[in-house]
Amino acid sequence: MSLPWRRAVVSVDQFKKPDIDEIFSLADRLSVGRTMPLTGKSIINLFYEPSTRTSSSFHAAMTRLGGSVIPINEVNYSSVTKGETLEDTIRTLESFTDALVLRHYDEDATERAVSVSSVPIINAGNGAGEHPTQALLDLYTISKERDGLNGLNVTLMGDLKHGRTVHSLTKLLRMYDVKINLVSPLELSLPRSYLHKNDTEHRELGEVIADTDILYVTRVQKERFSDELEIDFSYSVTRSDMNLAKKNLVLMHPLPRVGEIPIELDSDPRSAYFRQVKYGLHVRMALLVALIGRD
Numbered sequence: 001m002s003l004p005w006r007r008a009v010v011s012v013d014q015f016k017k018p019d020i021d022e023i024f025s026l027a028d029r030l031s032v033g034r035t036m037p038l039t040g041k042s043i044i045n046l047f048y049e050p051s052t053r054t055s056s057s058f059h060a061a062m063t064r065l066g067g068s069v070i071p072i073n074e075v076n077y078s079s080v081t082k083g084e085t086l087e088d089t090i091r092t093l094e095s096f097t098d099a100l101v102l103r104h105y106d107e108d109a110t111e112r113a114v115s116v117s118s119v120p121i122i123n124a125g126n127g128a129g130e131h132p133t134q135a136l137l138d139l140y141t142i143s144k145e146r147d148g149l150n151g152l153n154v155t156l157m158g159d160l161k162h163g164r165t166v167h168s169l170t171k172l173l174r175m176y177d178v179k180i181n182l183v184s185p186l187e188l189s190l191p192r193s194y195l196h197k198n199d200t201e202h203r204e205l206g207e208v209i210a211d212t213d214i215l216y217v218t219r220v221q222k223e224r225f226s227d228e229l230e231i232d233f234s235y236s237v238t239r240s241d242m243n244l245a246k247k248n249l250v251l252m253h254p255l256p257r258v259g260e261i262p263i264e265l266d267s268d269p270r271s272a273y274f275r276q277v278k279y280g281l282h283v284r285m286a287l288l289v290a291l292i293g294r295d
Contacts, residue, residue, distance in 0.1 A: 003114065005019060006120070006290060006291055007114075007120060008110070008114045008117075008120050008121040008122070008123075009120075009121070009122045009123055009132050009133065009287065009291070010110045010111060010114060010121070010123050010130075010132070011123070011130050011132055011168075012130065012132045012135050012136070012168045012171045012172050013171065014132075015132075015136075015172070016175075017175055020136070020139065020172070020175075022290070023136065023140075023283065023286050023287065023290065024140055024143065024283075024286075026286035026289060026290065027140060027279075027282040027283045027285065027286040028282075030065075030282055030285045030286055030289065031282040034064070035065070035066075036065060036066030037065055037066065037289055037293045038062065038065040038066050038067035038288060038289065038292065038293060039065075039066035039067065040066075040067070041062075041065075041066075041067040041068075041098045041292055041293075042062075042067055042068045042069065042070065042096070042097050042098055043058065043062050043067065043068075043069055043070070043097055043098060043099045043100065043101055043288070043292075044069070044070045044071075044072060044093050044096065044097045044099075044100050044101070045058055045059060045069060045070070045071045045072060045073065045101045045124075046072050046075065046089070046093065046100055046101065046102050046103070047072065047073045047075065047101075047102075047103040047124070048075045048102075048103060048104045048105055048109075049103050049104065049105055049125065051073065051103055051124070051125075052256070053254075053255055053256075053277060053280070054103065054124050054125065054131075054133070054134070055071065055073055055101075055103075055124070057277070057280050057281055057284050058101050058122075058124070058284055058288075059071060060281055061281055061284040061285040061288055062288060064281075064285060065285055065288060065289065065293075067098075067288070070096065070097065072093075086104065086106075086109060086112055086113060087112060087113070087115075087116045090102075090113045090116050090117050090121075091116055091117075094117050094118055094119045097119060098119055098120075098292045099119050099120040099121070099122065099288070099291055099292050100113065100117065100119060100120070100121050100122070101122045101124050102121055102122065102123060102124060103124040103125045103126075104125075104126055104127070105127050106126065106127055107126050107127040107128065107129035108126070109126050109127075110123040110126050120291045120292060122287065122291070125164055126164070127164070128161075128162045128163075128164055128167075129164055129167070130164050130167055130168045131164040131165045131167075131168050131254075132168050133280075133283065133284055133287060134164075134165045134168065134169075134254055134280070135165060135168030135169040135171070135172050136172070136283050136287070137276065137279055137280035137283040137284070138165065138169050138172075138216070138252065138254070138276070139169065139172050139173070140279050140280075140282070140283050141250075141252060141272060141275065141276045141279045141280075142154075142214055142250065142252075144279060145250045145272055145275070146213065146214070146248075146250060149176040149178070150176050150177040150178070151177055151178075152176075152178045152179070152213040152214055153178070153179045153181070153208075153211050153212050153213045153214070154173060154178050154179065154180050154181070154212070154213065154214040154216065155180075155181040155182075155183060155205070155208050155209070155212040155214065155215050155216065156169070156170070156180065156181070156182055156183070156190075156216045156218075157182075157183035157184065157205055157215065157216070157217050157218070157235060157237075157260075158183075158184060158188075158217050158218035158219060158220065158235065158260060159184065159188045159218055159219065159220045160182055160184045160188055160189055160190040160218075161184070161187070161188045161189060161190065161191060162188070163218040163219075165218060165254040166190065166216070166218055167190075167191075167194055169216065170190070170194050171194070174196065179198065179200075180196070180198075180199045180200075181199070181200050181201075181202060181208045181212065182199055182200065182201045182202065183201075183202045183203070183204070183205050183207075183208065183235070184201075184203075184235075185203070185235075186203070188220070189201065205235065205237070205241055206241070206244070209241050209244050209245050210244050210245070210246075212245065212246070212249060213246065213248070213249065213250065214249075214250050214252065215237065215245070215249060215250070215251050215252065216252045216253070217237060217251070217252070217253045217257075217260045217261055218253065218254060218260070219256065219257060219258045219260055220258070235260065236259055236260050236261065236262065237251065237260065237261050237262075237265065238262070239262075239264065239265070242265060242268060242270070245270070247270075248270070249270045250270060250272050251265070251268070251270050251271045251272055251273065252272050252273055252276055253273040253276070254273075254276075255273060255276075255277070257273075261273070
């Protein structure tokens, strides 16, 4: 979709380096002090799929900026059960808000919403498609933890087929001088459309851990499976892996985790996944100000 990101955040494809620099600079400014540039503004969180971090992150971001939030996190109990289309829901709710944050199980849902909405739409995850705000906060986390984005060796491990966070992050990383390693079972490999000729694919973390600067782990997206796949996915980051890793490794995870990173690693200073959540708050604050902070 050829659409300015200030009109709607649909895909990371909308962003160029100067846009990312602008968002990150604004996130830095908003992370210190308390300003209320969105006083009198409101957003609606419209979530057709479960969410803890993303919905609460946008809620916290908006309220910290002085705005208000209408949370609709149980869409199964709304007019959808009466047969209302997504398009009609968007047309109705836009009357009550300055922007809509939408999570939906259909990959084309965000574009459908944008096609009928007069207010900005933010894609908070569209099926197995993309999760652009998560990718932006992931990139911001890397830049803060390593003081830059170039010259890094990035390893992505987990369900790379269904993981929308990985799909979006991979696209953003292509803008920078990084090497990408992919670790997954064959059945959960990164879709060919996201691959680059310089990427390396592996089945074992041990093949790349020693050279890795950023280790990004994601859970198996069992809810995306079309059938009962019998996959031996016993991959997890162990203490032995961390002993082989660099002293300044950054260990990331979009959360929730389901055994991929044991709790015992939480105390390792290289474990950045909870700092990642905090960085995400600042990035989403920046996006909201950029989208609806100007009259």
